[in-house]
Amino acid sequence: MSQGKDEGKLEDLYLITLRNGPFAHESFSPSEDLLNFLWNECKVLVVGAGGLGCELLKDLALSGFRNIEVIDLDVVDVTNLNRQFLFRQQDVGKPKAEVAAAFIAKRISGINIKGHHANIYDQPREFYKQFNLVVAGLDSIDARRWLNETLIDLVETNDDGTIDVSTVIPLIDGGTEGFRGQARVIIPKMSACFECNLDLFPPQISYPLCTIANTPRLPEHCIEYASVILWPQQQPFGAGTKVDGDNPEHVKWIFERAQERANQFHIQGVTYRLSQGVIKHIIPAVASTNAIVAASCANEAFKLATYIANPLNNYMLYNGESGVYTYAFETERREECPACGRAQPKKICVSPKWTLADLIEVLREDTELRVKSPSLTVSSRALYYSSPASLEQATKENLPQSLDCLLEEGCEIFLTDPALPLGRKLQIFFHKCSKKNK
Ligand SMILES: [Zn+2]
Known part of the structure; x- marks a missing residue:
């Protein structure tokens, strides 16, 4: 175990891991092994090194997590400096993940922290597989959906059909919007996932x-x-x-x-x-909301790593708009959730005379799918690929074709989109009077 000048900072960690308590999880047993795990084995990934990410890195590092990686695609902008406190004037233009990691490493001795200046979408499954916990401080719904599905996709089942719990990586998701925020604990395939309650996030504010x-x-x-x-x-x-x-x-x-x-x-x-x-369409970030939500997320990470207390079940909302209000409740798993449940193919009613381009437009407007650049295949034959450019070229001749030339009534088509690692099944029905809802 660690010795030296940081010893005093760790006293509280000893107190809560070496004694039993009234809020402890049923699997908790006081032991030095808990801190050994926290320090030497437990690997945490922080996704996003912005307003929430800076807070999260500081909170996790000071809670005793020693093996932390952080990933973010952004570089430091001068407008970040008022709240993203791991950055200084001389960091403007430099990768956030790298600057943040270096700052934490300088301040906390013995920590093993690594920054990745990279896009989360470009990392292979193996990258995510190596972590015990993933904590997300993202402002993009798309990225949060993607991360949720990626972790669900990593869950494996045993021969008897039960979930192999060693492949389950909990996702702690923080989000803020002005004076409002939320923290949630998602145990992939076991508790409600991000997609189960996607309707908590309205597509986009628009005024009549x-x-x-x-x-x-x-x-x-x-x-x-x-x-x-x-x-x-x-x-x-x-x-x-x-x-x-x-x-x-x-x-x-x-x-x-x-x-x-x-x-x-x-x-x-x-x-x-x-x-x-x-x-x-951005809502200004508020430093205090970030601090509160990140603290809640780090607390959940600590509880999941040590069992010192039962984890949040499973959604905490915070509202600081008029006074301070907070409430925790359980969001329910949706049985037909397209990410973690047993979803039937989504039925799409179309007119046979629509073109493929018409269909794609309708899919992009669908408030449940929420996709931006869908690609479509039917029984492993490509209908349309939105990317890369070479495949787009090769498949775009299908766009002006009518659907009855391309598809058969009742057929299943498979939709992929950068936002949805698992893709979606659709079933196409022809109906003469189908109108595009324009
Ligand atoms: Zn779900």
């Missing part, structure tokens, strides 16, 4: 057009009015130019028009920052 056009009440309505109605009418940056949330001139134009509209309707609160947020 009639409200925007006629009865604005919120500053967001005024900003949407400027970007959705005025922009196409006035084409301020030349015909056909789309609004770019990263172009300060575009944001400024929308901000100023939105302000005029807000003044007209006596609405307060239109700012440049909010304008950018609405255009890019």
